Amino acid sequence: MRVEDDGPGITPEQHAVALNWGGRLDEAPPGTGFGLSIVRDIVALYDGDMRLGETDLGGLSVEIELSGKSR
Numbered sequence: 001m002r003v004e005d006d007g008p009g010i011t012p013e014q015h016a017v018a019l020n021w022g023g024r025l026d027e028a029p030p031g032t033g034f035g036l037s038i039v040r041d042i043v044a045l046y047d048g049d050m051r052l053g054e055t056d057l058g059g060l061s062v063e064i065e066l067s068g069k070s071r
Contacts, residue, residue, distance in 0.1 A: 005059040015052045036062070 010018055017037050036052075039062070043050045048066040055061045 001062075001063060004055040004057075004061045006055065006057045007059045009054050009059045010052070018052070035064045039064070 019040050021038060040050055043064055043066065046066045046068070048064060051063045053061045053063065
């Protein structure tokens with residue numbers, strides 16, 4: 001599965017911050033900074049892989065592959 005947005009995107013250096021619990025790259029409400037870290041944990045439960053990248057429009061893309069097996 002691939003999810004893309006058309007926002008400003010994030011740099012590769014910001015990926016780790018975005019994946020940390022409560023990690024926010026902007027302080028504009030609303031939001032808690034938990035979204036990507038929750039997705040990362042769910043993907044890990046199913047022995048999957050999650051990659052952050054950039055869309056053709058410059059926004060963030062998130063690619064997820066699931067193995068179909070849970071731990």
